[in-house]
Amino acid sequence: MRKVPNRHRQWLIKELPALQCAGVLPPDRVEAIKAYYETQTRGGTHWAIIAFAILGALLIGSGIILLFAHNWENFSRPVRAALSFCPLSLGVALSATAICRNGGTAWREAAGIFHALAVGASIALVAQTYHLPGDTPAFMLTWALLVMPLIFLLRSTTAYLVYLALLCGWSGVAQNAYGQSAAFWLLFLPAVAHLARLFRDDREANDTATCLAALLLTLCICTGIVLERTVPGLWIVAYSALLSGAGLLGLWLYGERDGWGNIPKLFGLIGMVVLAYIFTWQEIWREIGWEHVRCGWQYRAWGVWLDSGITLIFLVSWVITAIKAFRRDSIETLTLAAFPAVATICFAVGTASDRACLFNTLVFNAFMLYLGTMYIVMGCRNNKLRQLNSGMAILSLLLVTRFFDTGFSYLARSLVFIVLGTIFLTVNLVMVRRKNLKELNP
Amino acid sequence: MKKTQLFLLVVLAAAQFAVLAAMITGKERVLRDGEEFRFKTRPIDPADPFCGRYVILNLEENHIPLPPDEMPTLVHRQVLYAGIATGTNGFARFSGWSRERPASGPYLKTRYCGEYCVYDQATKTSIRKGLRIELPFNRFYMDEAKAPRAERIVWDSTRDTNCWAAVRILNGKAVIEDVFVKGRPIRALVAETPAK
Numbered sequence: 001m002r003k004v005p006n007r008h009r010q011w012l013i014k015e016l017p018a019l020q021c022a023g024v025l026p027p028d029r030v031e032a033i034k035a036y037y038e039t040q041t042r043g044g045t046h047w048a049i050i051a052f053a054i055l056g057a058l059l060i061g062s063g064i065i066l067l068f069a070h071n072w073e074n075f076s077r078p079v080r081a082a083l084s085f086c087p088l089s090l091g092v093a094l095s096a097t098a099i100c101r102n103g104g105t106a107w108r109e110a111a112g113i114f115h116a117l118a119v120g121a122s123i124a125l126v127a128q129t130y131h132l133p134g135d136t137p138a139f140m141l142t143w144a145l146l147v148m149p150l151i152f153l154l155r156s157t158t159a160y161l162v163y164l165a166l167l168c169g170w171s172g173v174a175q176n177a178y179g180q181s182a183a184f185w186l187l188f189l190p191a192v193a194h195l196a197r198l199f200r201d202d203r204e205a206n207d208t209a210t211c212l213a214a215l216l217l218t219l220c221i222c223t224g225i226v227l228e229r230t231v232p233g234l235w236i237v238a239y240s241a242l243l244s245g246a247g248l249l250g251l252w253l254y255g256e257r258d259g260w261g262n263i264p265k266l267f268g269l270i271g272m273v274v275l276a277y278i279f280t281w282q283e284i285w286r287e288i289g290w291e292h293v294r295c296g297w298q299y300r301a302w303g304v305w306l307d308s309g310i311t312l313i314f315l316v317s318w319v320i321t322a323i324k325a326f327r328r329d330s331i332e333t334l335t336l337a338a339f340p341a342v343a344t345i346c347f348a349v350g351t352a353s354d355r356a357c358l359f360n361t362l363v364f365n366a367f368m369l370y371l372g373t374m375y376i377v378m379g380c381r382n383n384k385l386r387q388l389n390s391g392m393a394i395l396s397l398l399l400v401t402r403f404f405d406t407g408f409s410y411l412a413r414s415l416v417f418i419v420l421g422t423i424f425l426t427v428n429l430v431m432v433r434r435k436n437l438k439e440l441n442p
Numbered sequence: 443m444k445k446t447q448l449f450l451l452v453v454l455a456a457a458q459f460a461v462l463a464a465m466i467t468g469k470e471r472v473l474r475d476g477e478e479f480r481f482k483t484r485p486i487d488p489a490d491p492f493c494g495r496y497v498i499l500n501l502e503e504n505h506i507p508l509p510p511d512e513m514p515t516l517v518h519r520q521v522l523y524a525g526i527a528t529g530t531n532g533f534a535r536f537s538g539w540s541r542e543r544p545a546s547g548p549y550l551k552t553r554y555c556g557e558y559c560v561y562d563q564a565t566k567t568s569i570r571k572g573l574r575i576e577l578p579f580n581r582f583y584m585d586e587a588k589a590p591r592a593e594r595i596v597w598d599s600t601r602d603t604n605c606w607a608a609v610r611i612l613n614g615k616a617v618i619e620d621v622f623v624k625g626r627p628i629r630a631l632v633a634e635t636p637a638k
Contacts, residue, residue, distance in 0.1 A: 065492055068494070069490070069491070069492060069493060069494035069495075069586070070494060070585070070586050073584065073585045073588075073629060081466045081470075084462055084466070085459065085462060088455075088458055088459065088462065092451070092455040092458070095451055096448065096451055099444060099447045099448055099451060100444070100448070102444070119458060120492060121492075122458075122462055123461075123462070123465075124490075124492035124493045125493075126462055126465045126466055126469075127492075127493050127583075128493040128494055128496075128583040129466075129583075130465070130466070130469040130617055130618075131496075131579065131581055131582050131583055131617070131618040132465075132469075132581070133576075133577070133578045133579060133580050133581055134490070134580060134581055139492075142461065146457070146458050146461060149450075149454045149457075150454070153447060153450050153451055153454060178519060179518065179519075
């Protein structure tokens with residue numbers, strides 16, 4: 001169903017009788033237009049209204065948390081216990097109003113974020129009144145579990161973001177306090193289910209893009225926290241498969257669109273560049289082959305199954321998305337698809353030999369060089385400044401880092417900087433001129 | 443559709459209220475029916491972004507003493523039950539432990555946190571003295587203006603000043619009732635102290 005702002009619809013409906021009287025539109029056309037706008041379109045709210053509603057609810061919710069955190073110890077214990085229900089009651093009332101009024105995006109999002117924060121404020125107030133111990137993982141888990149149904153009930157993106165933020169926080173504090181946070185994967189499933197529903201409804205909607213970006217970011221942060229690291233270095237395979245899979249998913253779902261129009265692709269490409277750059281350092285490859293990273297009570301024998309299982313899931317997802325998005329004529333797709341294969345081969349080489357650090361580092365230096373060159377060539381060929389500058393930035397990063405790494409003389413360093421800067425400026429100048437020429441002679 | 447959504451919201455709200463109510467009633471029951479114990483403490487003041495300022499109760503009694511030759515095999519964070527007794531000085535101390543819930547006597551449900559060791563200057567070695575345990579009463583929330591003052595009062599006092607937390611314990615669960623400094627409730631003492 002197409003989104004059309006309410007005021008545009010109302011204006012058109014008001015205009016129709018006038019157009020009919022003037023003989024511009026016959027009566028049956030007028031009725032057809034009315035029927036179309038009633039059944040085939042839905043009202044949209046201006047983004048500023050949504051943004052201010054969310055911001056307002058966020059500020060009020062946070063303010064309530066801080067207000068109670070002041071600790072009004074003049075109130076008796078029963079009064080404070082009764083007060084604990086107030087934020088939650090307000091949140092429930094707001095959510096009920098949003099449902100009853102068939103609330104638009106602004107209502108749902110404001111209710112979602114306020115209700116989610118109110119749950120946290122209420123739990124915090126009970127903890128404060130009864131001096132509960134500082135068990136942060138338990139606090140965050142209770143909060144997250146009580147917020148989770150709101151995502152489905154209100155279809156609220158803000159509640160979804162709060163839930164994902166709580167998951168990130170919980171996985172970190174639980175790993176620190178309990179030595180493992182494997183339950184993250186169970187808690188992550190509802191977030192995946194909600195996103196799947198959004199995809200089914202409308203994959204082009206802003207809500208879908210926001211939720212997808214948040215989900216990928218959460219996955220990226222939490223995978224590193226949750227992995228048990230019983231197979232040191234396995235994260236190299238897991239992360240390369242995850243980021244490449246995200247990029248390929250974007251290419252599969254949204255095609256060759258760039259920038260914010262294709263968030264998974266953007267996420268995958270940036271992730272691939274960052275990861276490839278990290279892999280150019282020898283220290284990264286040194287831990288491969290160790291028995292395990294964690295020790296004492298933080299070491300768990302079953303971690304090997306968890307880490308391997310997660311990596312396998314990422315690898316399978318990467319293979320599926322690579323098959324679906326595969327295009328021989330797209331060098332970007334081929335590079336994204338090849339990245340985990342290169343990383344996995346290097347990991348295998350690192351496991352087999354103790355002296356593979358230098359080899360793996362050289363491979364990824366070459367990969368970065370290839371990435372930079374690829375984007376420069378693509379930018380020149382497609383006449384896209386963004387691609388060209390990305391390629392330049394990748395190359396500069398690699399060269400500047402290596403240049404510091406090997407300790408050249410001051411003269412050599414100054415020459416490299418001057419040459420790099422000149423190349424940047426010259427190529428940009430050439431591109432701008434080409435663009436101007438193209439505009440003058442289309 | 444709207445009715446279903448409202449019904450589901452009522453169910454969710456009921457669950458959310460029930461969790462809060464269960465937290466409150468459980469603590470109220472311990473405060474009403476629990477046996478009172480005094481734990482020696484030396485509080486310091488930090489802050490929590492959600493719950494506000496509190497004083498950490500640096501409890502002196504944070505382990506279960508064991509004979510040097512007895513060191514049971516326990517997993518980190520394993521649930522155990524610590525028996526509580528009142529010493530001759532009137533303060534609580536942990537008197538023993540079990541994996542199963544004790545049939546009689548006051549006890550605290552807690553978790554194993556590792557060995558409790560003391561460094562011996564004479565032999566230059568670390569000697570195992572008992573089991574370190576997680577104490578489910580390590581925070582005392584206070585007014586944001588009073589908590590720093592409370593810490594100052596405690597540290598200004600001489601080291602032999604009696605600071606203790608009055609804790610009520612029932613069926614292994616514990617709730618702090620109040621914290622006392624120089625024999626008086628810390629809140630009353632802070633209220634009488636002018637802010638610097």
